[in-house]
Amino acid sequence: MSPQLPEGESAPLDGALPTSVRDGAADRAFGVYLHVPFCRVRCGYCDFNTYTSSELGEGASQATYASSALAEIALGADVLRRAGLSAREVATVFVGGGTPTLLPAADLAAMIDGVRETWGLAPGAEVTTEANPDSVTPRYLADLVAAGFTRVSFGVQSVVPHVLATLDRTHDPRRVPDVVRWAREAGLAVSVDLIYGTPGESLADWRISLEAALALEPDHVSAYALTVEPGTALHRRVRSGELPAPTGDDEAAKYELADEILGRELGWYEISNWARTPADRCRHNLAYWRGDDWWGIGPGAHSHVGGVRWWNVKHPRAYANRLAAGHSPAHGREILDDEAQRLERVMLGTRLAQGFPTAGLDPRAVAGLIAEELVTFRPGTITLTRRGRLLADTVVHRLT
Template sequence: MSPALPDGDAAPDDGALPASVLDGAGDRGFGVYLHVPFCSVRCGYCDFNTYTATELGGGASQASYADTALTEIALAGRVLRDAGLPERPVQTVFVGGGTPTVLPASDLMRMVDGLRDTWGLAPGAEVTTEANPDSVTPESLAALAAGGFTRVSFGMQSAVPHVLATLERTHDPRRIPDVVRWARDAGLAVSLDLIYGTPGESLADWRTSLETALATGVDHVSAYALVVEQGTKMAVQVRRGDLTLPDEDDQAAKYELADDLLTAAGLHWYEVSNWARTPADACRHNLAYWRSDDWWGIGPGAHSHVGGLRWWNVKHPRTYAARLADGLSPAAGRETVADDAARLERVMLGVRLDEGLPLAALDERARTAVAGLVADGLVDPGPALAGDAEGDRRVRLTRRGRLLADTVVRSLTA
């Protein structure tokens, strides 16, 4: 099962936002995350808020989901207007899941049309959907592109059959070149998502996956270390001894191999787990998260952030649909990110980016810790020490620092 929602304050039934969200609103971008909580099969490692048809029961049909999401989009438009926030077109949209493409392309397009009607899409807006390789066709991808989507992120995970089997992924890895070609023929930018550190995956297996991804010529690759969350089927398999997780050295070797091969192919890291061929190929929606812009999360379990206020929706699609049908906000709780928490998040997110974290964002004690991090080979001395003005200096991780990013964060926030 997916993790429990955070603790927090009760959210008002009308979703109203406090006046504090107005502070600095004109300087922040605005994006929308749209959660589609459906999958044809639940993978054993997955702890996302997703459901198969047999898990849902009545009252939460896939067929009516687009209409339910459109109801929240309309509510979101009213709430932001009533809060007095400036009119801002949507700069980025990310449709995630679950597997959004289990819905008909027409439903995904209708939801994007709802965003366009409510706020407008900024010129050149990035509109991404996640997809499984076995959940698209040339026709569905062409329809998405015609309907305003600009980008697709395929959950490739691995090119090795036994690794995919351990992850309980259903697609044939031989299909990857085909879906990339179909998407590009439709005019969509393409990203491939990979996972390393699956039990039983060798370094040679991981090299095969990387080389297969690069052979497609994609301009963006995400590579994430497998994290086995409590409550998942895989966690039970590990606890019973049916599966053995790799050690930290294995994970580090696989990250270094990814960085070597991706860099050699002309992709450059812009966030610890993400590589793009050019800055224009980076995922702008995820960059907005890391830079603490505003976003509204549509869908069950979705999280939102506006002006330092964070809230989250009820988890179950049936409860989510029922609250909206009754004219209520689906928000289950919310919290204001206080000064200390905001500073911690600024450091945690900022140091993960290739652009680095400005030294000016750190307090005096943290600034004095930077020299030690440079000496330990975790922070690049150039950006950290160059320039006469402190405002010009930045904390930018070395590759060793990327592997030990948590250590850097602890040093800067202790």
């Protein structure tokens, strides 16, 4: 079961944006997110907006998906032009899912070509795709590079077989070093995604996965705490007592271990992300945390331009039908007022290792956080300590 769309006002049928989105646009980067909502099997923990072939039904097809995405790219360019926004080249593209690499490489290439021909790619643009380790070959990865991809993010999650089995992951962890090597030989930067806190995963299991990830010599690692989402198969197993629920203490210990082991060779730059060098940081995700603009293409995809956020209809069939009729696939939207934007800046900006400006923050709240060793202070900025990263929600609450 995919998560429900947020509530908000109805989005205009033509996707029109208010002219207020022009304010400050020259200071904001522009990125594109391309959602590919297909998976071979549904993992038991996943509540993303994804569909297996048996769930698609009539009127939705992987084979025709790229053409629908291209139609939304064209629509997006028209909407931004009608809002009076000056053309901006795309700084980053992120293809996520689902499993984008279930599509033929030619389809991913067609979508990147659509972005390039419609908006243009900035010099040195970062172009990433997610991939499962069992969904690529050396030829496929070489084709991605030929299409303009610069980076691949492999969903490894764990290298411990019983942990992968609990997550319903299907790849063989012994294949991971091979796919990383193939990606490097093709010329792609490599990121590895991990998950900690799976029911039954011991601290020793987690150490094994961390050490294995570091041995791959990746450019980037993301490590996320497992969330048992309502409606998922994993949630049903936990609720029935078949599996133990993750605990905060266990996840905190695993986060500290991740920071210790990954920190040998990588530097943290966002609560859940570590990079080998500043140049290896995921610029697309940094754009989210900094409040830049992005257009989200695909069923259920979210977009943000100049304080306006909107989200598309969820099902691929409804998405394709809207675009075929010449309508925007946007289901709803919200226009953030100044206070909402301020709260988001605090919530997202404090996650970053670069530090968050103290201007406008309550000095007493800042002083209290420093005294409790949740943040460190440099003139004009505060940065989360490791303990502060574990209690980031508390920090944000105190600052807002």
